[in-house]
Amino acid sequence: MERRFGPVLFVPGRNSGRYPYCNSLYVEGELRVVIDPASDRKRLQSLLESPGVDVAWLSHWHEDHMMHLDLFDDKELWISRADAQAIGDLNSFCAAYGMTESEKEYWAPMMVDQFHFRNRTPNRLIEPEQHVDLGGVTVEVISTPGHTPGHCSLFFREQGVLFLGDYDLTPFGPWYGDVGSSIDQTMESVNRLRSIPARVWIAAHEEGVFDTDPGERWDNYLKVIDTRDEKLLEFLAEPRTMIDIENEGLVYGKNREPREFFVFGERRLMGKHLERLVKRGLVTSDGVTYRRV
Ligand SMILES: [Zn+2]
Known part of the structure; x- marks a missing residue:
């Protein structure tokens, strides 16, 4: 309207x-x-x-x-x-x-x-x-x-x-x-x-x-950032490659179509979270895989 x-x-x-x-x-x-x-x-x-x-x-x-x-x-x-x-x-x-x-x-x-x-x-x-x-x-x-x-x-x-x-x-x-x-x-x-x-x-x-x-929407909106961090950390209990992470669909859900569209978004957002978690010392990477510390 x-x-x-x-x-x-x-x-x-x-x-x-x-x-x-x-x-x-x-x-x-x-x-x-x-x-x-x-x-x-x-x-x-x-x-x-x-x-x-x-x-x-x-x-x-x-x-x-x-x-x-x-x-x-x-x-x-x-x-x-x-x-x-x-x-x-x-x-x-x-x-x-x-x-x-x-x-x-x-x-x-x-x-x-x-x-x-x-x-x-x-x-x-x-x-x-x-x-x-x-x-x-x-x-x-x-x-x-x-x-x-x-x-x-x-x-x-x-x-x-x-x-x-x-x-x-x-x-x-x-x-x-x-x-x-x-x-x-x-x-x-x-x-x-x-x-x-x-x-x-x-x-x-x-x-x-x-x-x-x-009101609460402000908080809930920002809380999504923490939730994404938490989901990613949980998934990184075992070493995972970027492709594993993309395919897990932690942000958009698994196997969404069109695949190119959703994998692109997943890759970009998870990339930023990885960067941040590595910087904080919560995740390590050997250049191929990522793992929770
Ligand atoms: Zn925009």
């Missing part, structure tokens, strides 16, 4: 804003801005016709936030400086995910066919903590790295609306699987968002709008 908070319109994504869709925002200042245009192509098309769109603004570079960016090819594009390179061309995009050649073979055609990927050069590079005046509406950029290096959450202070972006408070938990992602920064960013004096919280996926403080 669409919801309006003064000049800020919440546009729900198809399939409850689940991947490959997300929830969008449409902000009507003197500049009319669509944020994360991957909700519903028809609705975005109708907003483009009336009242119109001047700017497409991406909270970060992921494909499920820009699937319909191609509708706005001739409009301004804004994204954070730190995330800009990844949308420049498909090679940079795949590199930002740290894709291998075979992963690229799976993802690159899908990016073009399903996500309408086009090489884009942003017109404006958003800086951390910048206040952006849209004419009658001010947006405060809350820099929330971790998910991606340049992930931006947006605070409409006057309306009390906080757009969390991909810190979406879903039961699945956070994603921090890219080359530039970080578990520690993810935790810091979620805690920072929690401290913002908002009255309405909007997430880019699923439920979307929280009219009261999400």
Whole structure:
């Protein structure tokens, strides 16, 4: 259901804003801005016709936030400086995910066919903590790295609306699987968002709008990180290779289809947990296998 908070319109994504869709925002200042245009192509098309769109603004570079960016090819594009390179061309995009050649073979055609990927050069590079005046509406950029290096959450202070972006408070938990992602920064960013004096919280996926403080959801979201650590440590009671770990499906479940998609996610997320557990001295590796200490 669409919801309006003064000049800020919440546009729900198809399939409850689940991947490959997300929830969008449409902000009507003197500049009319669509944020994360991957909700519903028809609705975005109708907003483009009336009242119109001047700017497409991406909270970060992921494909499920820009699937319909191609509708706005001739409009301004804004994204954070730190995330800009990844949308420049498909090679940079795949590199930002740290894709291998075979992963690229799976993802690159899908990016073009399903996500309408086009090489884009942003017109404006958003800086951390910048206040952006849209004419009658001010947006405060809350820099929330971790998910991606340049992930931006947006605070409409006057309306009390906080757009969390991909810190979406879903039961699945956070994603921090890219080359530039970080578990520690993810935790810091979620805690920072929690401290913002908002009255309405909007997430880019699923439920979307929280009219009261999400409360326990903040904790539960971060607890998923510990749960992933615990599951991995348990599995590493015996020496395991990366392939063993991928196939175990500790994050997504075993034997999910399409296999390439889920194994990719499993590999990326578990890789970050391994890195962290090795650093803490809880896991050792001989270069081939990993084992709990
Ligand atoms: Zn994302």
